[in-house]
Amino acid sequence: MSTDFSIRVASLEDKEVVTQLLKASYPVLMKSRYSEEHLSNILPIMTKANPFLLSSGTFYLAETKDKSVIGCGGWTKEKPGSSEIETGLGHIRHFATHPQWTRKSIGRKIYQRCEKEAKMAQIKCFECFSSLNAEGFYRALGFKSVKNIDIILVNHLKIEAVWMRRYI
Numbered sequence: 790m791s792t793d794f795s796i797r798v799a800s801l802e803d804k805e806v807v808t809q810l811l812k813a814s815y816p817v818l819m820k821s822r823y824s825e826e827h828l829s830n831i832l833p834i835m836t837k838a839n840p841f842l843l844s845s846g847t848f849y850l851a852e853t854k855d856k857s858v859i860g861c862g863g864w865t866k867e868k869p870g871s872s873e874i875e876t877g878l879g880h881i882r883h884f885a886t887h888p889q890w891t892r893k894s895i896g897r898k899i900y901q902r903c904e905k906e907a908k909m910a911q912i913k914c915f916e917c918f919s920s921l922n923a924e925g926f927y928r929a930l931g932f933k934s935v936k937n938i939d940i941i942l943v944n945h946l947k948i949e950a951v952w953m954r955r956y957i
């Protein structure tokens with residue numbers, strides 16, 4: 790398999806391919822740290838592409854030469870699930886790599902693009918709510934864990950995550 794891929798900005802037109810990517814990635818790669826029962830409850834909510842992110846201009850896709858989307862991720866000034874903005878703070882959002890393409894630096898390359906664009910927008914610090922399985926990935930990118938927290942998805946559904954931070 791070729792390891793060639795390029796990074797481009799996503800748009801609303803990518804809604805279906807991003808949903809397909811999240812559906813391929815999350816169930817396989819998250820099962821190391823979450824039970825099957827828990828995943829069957831939360832994944833229908835978590836694997837929907839977010840239109841706000843897709844149209845933000847700061848959400849990126851990794852694409853092969855034949856235009857298959859194999860990775861995604863981005864950042865926003867807005868805190869997840871709110872319109873709250875804190876000067877200088879950016880939020881890392883919805884990183885996913887296709888399970889057949891992990892450990893080929895796709896996530897790292899998307900992150901580097903995020904960091905470059907965020908610095909140009911005067912962002913000084915990134916925060917993320919990492920899934921338990923992705924903590925090692927974010928640590929490798931220079932993030933430090935702040936603490937474990939429960940994130941409320943809807944009503945009574947929640948997911949344990951790691952609040953992480955990196956100054957850029």
Ligand SMILES: CC(C)(COP(=O)(O)OP(=O)(O)OC[C@H]1O[C@@H](n2cnc3c(N)ncnc32)[C@H](O)[C@@H]1OP(=O)(O)O)[C@@H](O)C(=O)NCCC(=O)NCCS
Pocket residue numbers: 814815818819860883884885886887890891892893894895896897898918919920922923924925926927929930
């Ligand atoms: C987390 C995720 C995006 C990483 O994507 P990836 O493209 O495989 O990451 P990279 O190849 O760029 O990895 C860069 C470095 O991060 C570290 N890393 C990546 N995955 C890791 C893992 N599962 N455990 C520990 N370290 C990991 C490694 O140091 C790696 O470098 P190396 O391969 O040279 O050792 C991917 O595993 C994924 O999609 N997981 C499921 C979805 C998810 O949990 N997303 C996070 C939501 S907050």
